[in-house]
Each structure stands twice: as C-alpha cells, then as structure tokens.
Amino acid sequence: MSKTYYNPDDLRKFGKITEWSEELGEKFFDYYGKVFEEGALTAREKSLIALAVSHVVKCPYCIDAYTKDGLQKAITKEEMMEAVHVGAAIESGATLVHGVQMMNKYEKLSM
Amino acid sequence: MIKESLHKRESSLSKSQKQLEYLANGIFKSGDLPTFKAKVNKSGQHPLRAKKLEILQLNLGYMCNQVCEHCHVDAGPDRKEIMTKETMSQCLEVIKRSGVHTLDLTGGAPEMNPNFRWFVEEASTLGVKDFIVRSNLTIIRANKKYYDLPQFYKKYNIHVVSSMPHWTKDKTDKQRGDGVFEKSIQALQDLNAVGYGMPGSHLELDLVYNPSGAFLPADQTSLENEYKKSLLHEFGIQFHKLFAITNLPISRFLDYLIMSDNYEDYMYSLVEAFNPGTLSGVMCTNTLSVSWDGWLYDCDFNQMLELKVKSKVKHIRDYNSKELADREIVVSQHCYGCTAGAGSSCQGTMQ
Ligand code: SF4
Numbered sequence: 183m184s185k186t187y188y189n190p191d192d193l194r195k196f197g198k199i200t201e202w203s204e205e206l207g208e209k210f211f212d213y214y215g216k217v218f219e220e221g222a223l224t225a226r227e228k229s230l231i232a233l234a235v236s237h238v239v240k241c242p243y244c245i246d247a248y249t250k251d252g253l254q255k256a257i258t259k260e261e262m263m264e265a266v267h268v269g270a271a272i273e274s275g276a277t278l279v280h281g282v283q284m285m286n287k288y289e290k291l292s293m
Numbered sequence: 294m295i296k297e298s299l300h301k302r303e304s305s306l307s308k309s310q311k312q313l314e315y316l317a318n319g320i321f322k323s324g325d326l327p328t329f330k331a332k333v334n335k336s337g338q339h340p341l342r343a344k345k346l347e348i349l350q351l352n353l354g355y356m357c358n359q360v361c362e363h364c365h366v367d368a369g370p371d372r373k374e375i376m377t378k379e380t381m382s383q384c385l386e387v388i389k390r391s392g393v394h395t396l397d398l399t400g401g402a403p404e405m406n407p408n409f410r411w412f413v414e415e416a417s418t419l420g421v422k423d424f425i426v427r428s429n430l431t432i433i434r435a436n437k438k439y440y441d442l443p444q445f446y447k448k449y450n451i452h453v454v455s456s457m458p459h460w461t462k463d464k465t466d467k468q469r470g471d472g473v474f475e476k477s478i479q480a481l482q483d484l485n486a487v488g489y490g491m492p493g494s495h496l497e498l499d500l501v502y503n504p505s506g507a508f509l510p511a512d513q514t515s516l517e518n519e520y521k522k523s524l525l526h527e528f529g530i531q532f533h534k535l536f537a538i539t540n541l542p543i544s545r546f547l548d549y550l551i552m553s554d555n556y557e558d559y560m561y562s563l564v565e566a567f568n569p570g571t572l573s574g575v576m577c578t579n580t581l582s583v584s585w586d587g588w589l590y591d592c593d594f595n596q597m598l599e600l601k602v603k604s605k606v607k608h609i610r611d612y613n614s615k616e617l618a619d620r621e622i623v624v625s626q627h628c629y630g631c632t633a634g635a636g637s638s639c640q641g642t643m644q
C-alpha cells in the first residue's frame with residue numbers, strides 16, 4: 183500500500199486528540215458542537231459555510247466530512263458547488279486585492 | 294442503474310445467511326466496533342422484548358414494478374413470491390382476534406398481489422383504526438388497471454404512505470430508476486385530486502424519505518419543510534407528514550455499500566450515532582411482521598434476513614398472543630439502523 187500523509191480513516195480518530203490533552207480537547211469539541219447547532223443561522227447554512235471554508239483551508243478531512251454532512255442535510259450538489267465557488271472567489275479576490283499593493287509599490291519606486 | 298434483483302442475478306448476497314455472516318464478521322468480529330447486542334447490553338436493555346402488539350405488518354409479496362437500488366426487500370418484477378388468499382384469510386382471522394389498531398400492507402408493491410383489493414375490502418370491515426398501504430406511487434401510473442387506485446384508497450379510507458427519496462428529479466431517478474420522478478409527481482397529483490394530503494383532509498398521505506447513498510438522514514422536521522416548500526412551489530403538491538428513514542445495511546443496500554467501498558464507514562456512522570433512548574420505541578417492540586408465506590418476524594428487516602420470531606409459534610396460522618407476548622427480539626448488526634440519531638423505523642423518526 184502506498185504511504186500518504188493523509189489517511190481517510192484518521193478522520194474517525196479525531197476525537198482521540200483529547201487523550202493527550204483532555205481539558206483543551208474537550209473544550210474544543212464542546213465549542214465545535216455548539217457552533218454547529220441551529221442558531222441565528224440554520225444548521226444547513228452553517229454546513230454550507232463549513233464546506234466553503236474546508237476548501238479554502240484545503241483540509242481533505244473537512245471536505246469529506248462536510249460533503250457527507252451536506253448530503254445528510256439534503257443539500258443539493260448545485261448548492262454545494264456554489265458554496266465552493268464562494269470560497270474560491272474570496273480566496274482569489276484576496277490574492278488579487280494584493281495587486282493594489284504591488285501597484286502602489288511599483289508607482290512609488292518608479293520615476 | 295440496476296435492472297434485476299440480487300435473487301435473479303444469483304448474487305451470493307441474495308442469501309440471508311451470507312448477509313448475516315457479513316454483518317457478524319469484519320469490523321465486528323475484530324472488535325473494532327461493538328456488536329449490537331453488546332451495545333444494548335451496555336445500556337442495560339438487553340434483551341429487547343416485545344410489548345403489546347399494536348401493529349400487524351403484512352408483506353403481500355416481493356414483486357414490484359421498480360428495482361430500487363437501496364431496496365431492503367430485494368424486490369422487483371422478477372420476484373414471484375406472492376401471498377396467497379389462504380394466508381390472507383389467516384391474517385384476517387388474526388386481525389379480528391388480536392385487536393391490533395394498525396394494519397400495514399407492504400411489499401414489493403402490495404397492489405400487484407392479485408387479491409389485494411379483495412383483502413382491503415375484507416380487512417376494512419374489521420375496525421382497525423389506521424389502515425396503511427405502502428404504495429411506491431409509480432404503480433398508480435404503471436398500467437391502466439391501477440389508475441383508479443386513488444379512488445379505491447379513498448373508498449376504504451386507506452392511509453397512504455409513499456416513498457419519495459428527494460424533491461429533485463436526478464436524485465429520485467438515480468435511486469429508483471429513470472422516469473420514476475415524473476410518474477411519482479403525477480401519482481401525487483392524482484392523490485391530491487381526490488383529497489389525499491390536503492390540509493385538514495382525513496385522507497392521510499405521508500411521504501417517506503430515505504437517503505440516496507451511504508449517509509444518514511437529516512433531521513426529519515427540516516427535511517419535511519424542504520419537501521413541503523419545493524413540492525408545493527414546483528408542482529402544487531401537498532402531503533401531510535414526512536418520515537425520514539435510515540437505510541439498513543441489508544440486501545441491496547448492503548450490496549451497494551460493499552460494492553462502493555462504503556460499508557465500514559457507514560457502519561461506523563451508525564454505531565457512532567447509536568442512541569440508547571430509541572431502544573424502547575423501536576418498531577419490533579409493538580409490531581409483528583408476516584411474510585408472503587405466513588411466517589412471523591419481529592420486523593420487515595428480520596423477515597428479509599429470515600430471522601424468525603423467538604417463540605414456539607412461528608406461523609400466522611398458529612397465532613397465539615400468549616406465546617408471542619414478551620418474546621425476545623432477534624437482533625443483529627443491522628439493528629444499528631433503527632437506533633441511529635433520533636431513531637428510525639417504518640414510521641420515521643420516533644416521536
Ligand atoms: S418500490 Fe419499494 S419495494 Fe419496490 S423496489 Fe423500490 S424500495 Fe423495493
């Protein structure tokens with residue numbers, strides 16, 4: 183079997199991080215659980231945000247988890263893909279907006 | 294898209310023994326996951342026992358006009374197992390004697406049993422409060438001889454419970470076959486036209502959602518809202534309740550899980566979502582399931598795994614309430630499908 187840095191089975195072991203630091207681990211999972219409860223935003227909306235962010239932070243575990251979560255919440259593939267585009271647009275926008283810095287510097291250094 | 298049952302394809306998984314072996318081995322044998330029995334034991338509720346019998350569920354046969362990919366019955370047009378009039382008569386006797394308040398007809402497509410209408414007429418005189426027919430909807434549009442089914446249901450005040458895996462065409466057709474969505478929509482409109490599913494109508498029309506893939510269903514209430522909004526907005530269709538049901542890892546769904554390499558992940562999800570609070574309300578505690586040939590089971594799923602009731606009485610012709618009362622329910626790993634999250638049974642999430 184080929185070795186990779188990421189192993190899909192590791193996602194199931196996420197909870198184990200608590201074993202090496204109980205208090206922090208538990209605090210994190212409590213917080214995590216609370217964040218995804220129905221609130222001012224629906225659990226459905228939060229799931230789509232999480233999917234978009236998963237792509238931006240390029241976490242394969244999160245992408246697997248929130249694709250499955252989306253299916254469970256009957257979110258359509260069109261909605262999921264639009265969410266990914268929102269993430270991609272913000273990410274590329276964030277890159278491009280630095281073009282202004284480049285332009286400023288260019289102007290400043292040029293006669 | 295599959296066209297034939299596992300049975301017709303002579304797949305090894307068409308044998309219940311093979312399915313049970315699969316569920317007993319692998320991650321459960323290695324101890325990676327606890328068996329269902331161990332989990333129930335740990336919650337102090339082993340063994341599960343039958344309570345008062347309230348629901349009689351009759352499987353009128355495995356023949357169906359569809360071959361859905363997830364079908365736990367392995368039903369299809371190629372299945373010839375059909376309940377005879379003689380067995381139906383034995384069931385009528387038991388309905389009279391047992392005083393069950395709910396009668397639940399399922400299949401396959403129960404309407405394809407040649408004695409279906411005779412049976413409904415007879416059973417409707419016996420005073421059951423809730424008389425359910427699980428109709429797959431497309432049967433209503435499958436052939437002219439079924440076009441009047443909505444009127445027929447209405448005449449006998451049948452409670453229609455129908456599968457509708459999604460409110461979009463591609464999801465529905467993928468799970469249930471090409472053209473199923475369109476026919477289901479027409480059938481729902483036909484049912485609405487005679488009064489089924491309309492607000493305030495006593496003609497009950499409920500829909501069943503089950504996930505089209507290797508994942509668990511979402512919260513029933515939010516799904517119901519999505520369904521209601523979309524079906525009304527796009528097609529003017531109304532219905533009463535939506536039941537969200539978890540797919541159990543047996544028969545064709547088990548085959549799908551194995552072939553798509555999703556089996557282990559799915560079992561992990563089910564075990565992780567185990568909720569001991571659901572045990573007291575699982576369907577088998579107040580239901581008796583009768584197969585097309587009259588054998589008795591704790592539920593329709595056990596019927597498909599050929600796990601007969603743990604009782605001296607095993608056939609409807611010998612029905613005896615005392616012998617069947619308080620019997621131990623026969624369980625295996627497939628039962629995790631009934632206890633995940635909010636719990637799931639043929640009636641959807643437990644209330
Ligand atoms: S309609 Fe129901 S019984 Fe028929 S194949 Fe589909 S799931 Fe099975």
Ligand code: SF4
Pocket residue numbers: 575576577578591592593594595622623624625627628631
């Ligand atoms: S599969 Fe049947 S026996 Fe097992 S818990 Fe569900 S209803 Fe009960």
